[in-house]
């Protein structure tokens with residue numbers, strides 16, 4: 001879902017259309033890059049080994065990046081040719097149009113973006129936006145199925161605001177505070193990038209009493225920050241209600257106790273997009289379907305262990321069965 005959504009935003013293409021071979025190939029290579037990025041690399045701990053690349057992580061990553069670039073490069077070339085001919089069918093602008101039409105002053109910004117730069121930006125959007133969105137939705141569904149009281153509450157809110165048979169829309173969000181709170185609580189307990197992305201100290205500095213030498217790689221443990229008992233009451237309990245309290249913290253980067261999107265100049269540029277897509281996707285799943293665990297599994301027996309990589313995924317992927325909702329609210333009791 002997330003990959004296809006970004007494909008539409010970037011290229012106006014359904015990349016996961018079964019007929020799109022290039023889309024499937026791009027998906028495969030982008031996925032491999034994410035997987036390799038999350039693999040522990042001894043060269044990060046012993047920089048002297050960087051040149052030897054003992055696990056072959058750099059070599060394999062370069063291979064998959066180049067393949068993905070070749071495919072995206074093809075999309076970019078096709079679009080440039082269509083623009084040059086002026087023969088494009090009338091459609092609303094996508095992100096690729098914006099990048100190709102960009103004209104800077106040539107001094108503080110480039111006069112235009114090269115194909116390589118566009119390729120890097122596009123690829124980064126896919127790698128940064130796919131697993132993060134998927135992980136959040138999977139954890140939200142898992143936590144809800146694990147805590148049927150909360151699942152019932154969020155479905156009751158949704159179904160009182162959006163009538164059966166109607167589709168959930170962006171405009172409904174202002175009337176769905178509990179759904180938004182479920183997303184926030186999921187991001188607190190299961191931030192998809194548990195250490196943000198690695199940052200590097202540009203200069204030696206002193207911070208919080210520590211000396212940080214120039215070029216040190218800095219990881220921020222937002223996973224631990226979100227579970228700190230000094231900040232959060234019952235930190236390990238999934239309790240969306242905490243985000244309904246007045247003056248509660250938000251994830252816009254100003255409250256350091258809750259920074260799943262990072263903070264400062266390099267924080268996630270897609271916060272506005274994610275804030276719309278996450279509740280819309282989760283809300284649609286919960287509004288249109290009731291959900292049942294397979295093989296009569298008791299919610300309390302669900303495996304909720306985490307697997308740490310560059311993104312935080314469930315160790316055992318969630319399995320749940322959708323039952324179309326036709327207007328009768330079923331109560332699920334723990």
Ligand code: HEM
Nearest residue numbers: 128129132136193196197260261262263266267268270274
């Ligand atoms: C649940 C959803 C998401 C979460 C929690 C999330 C979180 C993050 C975090 C923590 C960072 C690094 C910030 C830092 O280190 O300070 C980041 C960077 C980034 N994110 Fe997101 N993200 C999400 C969705 C998306 C989506 C949907 C896209 C694109 C369509 C996206 C595009 C990016 C890009 C391009 C960067 C790199 C920015 C840079 O290099 O300066 N993210 N994101």
